[in-house]
Amino acid sequence: MKQTAMKQPKLDVFNQMESEVRSYCRSFQTVFNKASNALLWDKHHKAYIDFFAGAGALNYGHNNPRIREKLVQYLLEDGVTHSLDMATEAKERFLLQFNNLILKPRSMSYKVMFPGPTGTNAVESALKIARKVTGRTNIICFTNAFHGMSLGSLSATGNSFKRKGAGVTLGNTTFMPYDQYFGSSIDTAAMLEKMLDDPGSGIDKPAAVLLETLQGEGGLNSASQAWLQSIEKICRKHDMLLIVDDVQMGCGRTGSFFSFEDAKIEPDLICLSKSIGGYGLPMALTLIKPKYDQWEPGEHNGTFRGNNLGFVAASEALTYWSDPDFTSQISKKSKILHDFLARMAKTYPKEIQEVRGKGFIQGLAFVEPSHAGKLSAEAFERGVIMETSGPRDEVAKIMPPLTIEEKLLHEGLERIEEALQAMFSPAAAKGKVSVHA
Numbered sequence: 001m002k003q004t005a006m007k008q009p010k011l012d013v014f015n016q017m018e019s020e021v022r023s024y025c026r027s028f029q030t031v032f033n034k035a036s037n038a039l040l041w042d043k044h045h046k047a048y049i050d051f052f053a054g055a056g057a058l059n060y061g062h063n064n065p066r067i068r069e070k071l072v073q074y075l076l077e078d079g080v081t082h083s084l085d086m087a088t089e090a091k092e093r094f095l096l097q098f099n100n101l102i103l104k105p106r107s108m109s110y111k112v113m114f115p116g117p118t119g120t121n122a123v124e125s126a127l128k129i130a131r132k133v134t135g136r137t138n139i140i141c142f143t144n145a146f147h148g149m150s151l152g153s154l155s156a157t158g159n160s161f162k163r164k165g166a167g168v169t170l171g172n173t174t175f176m177p178y179d180q181y182f183g184s185s186i187d188t189a190a191m192l193e194k195m196l197d198d199p200g201s202g203i204d205k206p207a208a209v210l211l212e213t214l215q216g217e218g219g220l221n222s223a224s225q226a227w228l229q230s231i232e233k234i235c236r237k238h239d240m241l242l243i244v245d246d247v248q249m250g251c252g253r254t255g256s257f258f259s260f261e262d263a264k265i266e267p268d269l270i271c272l273s274k275s276i277g278g279y280g281l282p283m284a285l286t287l288i289k290p291k292y293d294q295w296e297p298g299e300h301n302g303t304f305r306g307n308n309l310g311f312v313a314a315s316e317a318l319t320y321w322s323d324p325d326f327t328s329q330i331s332k333k334s335k336i337l338h339d340f341l342a343r344m345a346k347t348y349p350k351e352i353q354e355v356r357g358k359g360f361i362q363g364l365a366f367v368e369p370s371h372a373g374k375l376s377a378e379a380f381e382r383g384v385i386m387e388t389s390g391p392r393d394e395v396a397k398i399m400p401p402l403t404i405e406e407k408l409l410h411e412g413l414e415r416i417e418e419a420l421q422a423m424f425s426p427a428a429a430k431g432k433v434s435v436h437a
């Protein structure tokens with residue numbers, strides 16, 4: 001791909017007019033104007049390989065042509081765009097597709113709730129219904145969890161910086177150590193069970209356990225199948241609902257549509273957002289086991305629950321899941337990613353602590369936390385967009401669109417290798433031809 005040497009564009013309008021709360025544009029200082037699958041271009045025609053995929057909202061790539069065609073057709077036919085939660089043909093089609101392509105093949109029976117079109121709204125609704133059906137308030141959540149920025153979700157989020165932003169006391173949650181929090185010798189599921197069994201533990205009987213199977217924002221910490229199965233058993237024993245927040249790890253990110261499929265657990269509530277909207281369009285779902293669908297009409301409302309463009313895009317995106325080659329491609333590319341990261345960890349054993357993650361979201365945990373941000377900056381210089389995660393931003397995370405071309409994946413990884421060389425063995429990097437040349 002053609003790379004053009006270019007001075008950093010000025011970001012004056014954004015600096016002057018946009019709130020200080022802006023974040024990603026501070027790491028990626030340019031103005032983008034075009035995108036296709038795993039490529040983004042800025043207004044100076046410089047191309048970037050997207051290894052961030054809208055934080056998981058673009059699993060099917062930017063401007064996926066299959067999805068775009070359906071959207072354009074729908075718009076040209078004057079299809080309904082906004083409908084609150086009124087019935088529309090677009091929503092009907094989505095529900096049928098979701099049932100036929102996702103739920104039925106997995107023998108899953110869930111009612112589909114459309115909360116407001118964000119991940120945090122899916123989580124809020126799951127917390128509410130769990131509390132309503134059990135009549136209890138406490139929620140068990142985990143160290144380094146991330147569930148969103150609204151108050152309920154934030155109460156279940158570990159990061160102290162994000163929590164501080166709430167400005168009020170966050171409560172009705174009990175944090176427990178996630179799998180491997182104390183290393184492999186301590187079983188934190190057994191710890192949770194003991195605490196819940198013990199009337200002296202100080203834990204109020206919870207309504208639910210809320211977890212991510214792999215903590216995307218919390219540092220790519222992955223829960224084992226055995227741990228997830230133990231947590232499910234504990235939920236059944238203590239009559240608590242099991243909520244899986246699959247907002248980031250769902251829609252194929254870990255290799256299967258739901259991230260918990262290989263663990264063979266059956267959550268009572270499942271939160272989906274990000275890539276469920278197919279095209280990067282806002283959409284969210286809360287899947288509810290039918291017996292727990294005890295909402296009163298309108299008890300969790302929201303103006304933008306009927307984003308029909310989201311339904312149209314999602315209906316087409318789901319067709320990827322009827323093609324077995326799609327999942328085998330994800331696992332092939334996941335292996336390429338893993339092999340590359342393992343090689344980097346071997347090359348820089350003093351600097352890289354370990355490879356983390358699973359499927360098509362993996363990364364490098366650095367000994368010195370600031371090295372992850374440095375790698376992201378060096379990669380950006382070389383035309384690759386990637387982010388950091390973890391409580392100290394110590395993990396450099398790679399999550400390209402699932403649809404990325406293999407050649408482009410290799411090219412992006414090569415640039416990351418060059419970035420690591422520039423950081424840790426500058427002499428070796430010197431001889432390399434810069435991608436900006």
Ligand SMILES: Cc1ncc(COP(=O)(O)O)c(C=O)c1O
Nearest residue numbers: 118119120146147148245247248
């Ligand atoms: C696991 C998880 N849950 C919830 C959210 C919140 O989603 P949103 O930003 O759409 O509110 C995120 C966002 O990154 C997430 O990763």
